[in-house]
Structure formats: structure tokens, C-alpha cells
Amino acid sequence: MTDEEIPEPQPRNPDDTTDDHQVELHAILTEVIQRLRTTETKVEALERAFAEVMQEETRKRSEPAPWVWFPPPATTNDPRTNVRAFIEFYNLTYVGAGRAQPIPECWDQHPGLAMEIATLAAAWRAANLGRSAHPRDAQSWHHHWRPGAIDRMVRDWTHPSCLDGEHRPAGAETRVDRFTAAEHTETTAG
Incomplete structure (x- = not known):
């Protein structure tokens, strides 16, 4: 773009709030994106914690009690x-x-x-x-x-x-x- 193609700045109408609205909208969107990233991080942490709990729960579900003297019979999905x-x-x-x-x-x-x-x-x-x-x-x-x-x-x-x-x-x-x-x-x- 040459200097001749650059439009002349127009005098700003004091009643025109378009630029202010764009700045405000940009600020709102930036905050929403930051909150989404924070939420995503928290959800990922919860998913990892849930997976660990479920793994522990599965292990405990088939673990023999202390009074089971001999190895218990195998447990499968069948x-x-x-x-x-x-x-x-x-x-x-x-x-x-x-x-x-x-x-x-x-x-x-x-x-x-x-x-x-x-x-x-x-x-x-x-x-x-x-x-x-x-x-x-x-x-x-x-x-x-x-x-x-x-x-x-x-x-x-x-x-x-x-x-x-x-x-x-x-x-x-x-x-x-x-x-x-x-x-x-x-x-x-x-």
C-alpha cells in the first residue's frame, strides 16, 4: 500500500462510540477466553483425578479382605x-x-x-x-x-x-x- 492509498483519517464524531464498543467487546472476549482456559485446565485436572479414583475403586472392588487366607478365585468380566x-x-x-x-x-x-x-x-x-x-x-x-x-x-x-x-x-x-x-x-x- 502506498501513501496515496492510505485513507485520510476522518474526523471522529464525538457521538460515534464504535471504537469504544470494539475496545469493550475485545476486553470482554479476552476475559471470556481466559476464563475458558482456566475452566478447561480445571476440567482436565478433575478428569485426571476422577480416572485415578476409578482406578483405585476398581482395585479395591476385587481386593480380598484381610481374613481371606488363600488367593481368591479369579474375577473377570465373564x-x-x-x-x-x-x-x-x-x-x-x-x-x-x-x-x-x-x-x-x-x-x-x-x-x-x-x-x-x-x-x-x-x-x-x-x-x-x-x-x-x-x-x-x-x-x-x-x-x-x-x-x-x-x-x-x-x-x-x-x-x-x-x-x-x-x-x-x-x-x-x-x-x-x-x-x-x-x-x-x-x-x-x-
Whole structure:
């Protein structure tokens, strides 16, 4: 731009507040931007803190209580794996003395027993793992839940030969569990 192209400054009309408004608007926008940056920094700090809390919460949720003497059964996102891990833990920990019977390998072929063992496993986890674990609940599990479930397993859910390792139908007929049904639905739909 040459000197000839530069417009001459116009005399300012004292009633014209356009420049003042622009200055004021610029000041307001600058303040808004600064506040947004401050807010963004605070939100990022809160997100980091929340992630740390959630990580700690997850760790505590599956941590065994001090009275859990042996390594607890594995916990995964798959309920079937959790029940199988509990059965292995149960048979290693509780079978061998007294009236304790092993949970047979054919447990999932007896619908009543499958339901019983799933709740037995969930009750054990609730009583012994995580922040809500309490020795009163753990003792109640030993005193009430376990003996009742095993008594029903022997009396109601299985055939005596199942307890000796030879499956025979007893109780309700074998059913497809909801996980297997969902997998079947997914494979046929895809």
C-alpha cells in the first residue's frame, strides 16, 4: 500500500462510540477466553483425578479382605469364568473333611444347581472381596449359605452318581444358559 492509498483519517464524531464498543467487546472476549482456559485446565485436572479414583475403586472392588487366607478365585468380566473359578476354589478349599461334597463337573447340566452355584459364588465374593466385604457376612456364608447350598446340591439338584464323577440326569432338564444362547444368536445373526 502506498501513501496515496492510505485513507485520510476522518474526523471522529464525538457521538460515534464504535471504537469504544470494539475496545469493550475485545476486553470482554479476552476475559471470556481466559476464563475458558482456566475452566478447561480445571476440567482436565478433575478428569485426571476422577480416572485415578476409578482406578483405585476398581482395585479395591476385587481386593480380598484381610481374613481371606488363600488367593481368591479369579474375577473377570465373564460370569461363566467367574463361576468356574469359584468352583475350582471351592473344591480345593472346602472339600476333604466332614460332609463337604465337591461341586461336580456336570454342575451346568443341572439348572437348579447352576443357579445355586452362581448365587453361592456371588455371595462369597460379596462377603470376601472389595470395600463392602465384612467378616460377619463371610461367617454367615460359611454357616448358612455354603451348607444349605451343598445340602440342596446333594438332595435336590444332582444324581448321586454325579458326585462320583459320572453324570446322570436329575432334577430339571438341561437348559441352554443365557450366555450360550446370546452367543448362538450373535453367530447366527452375523
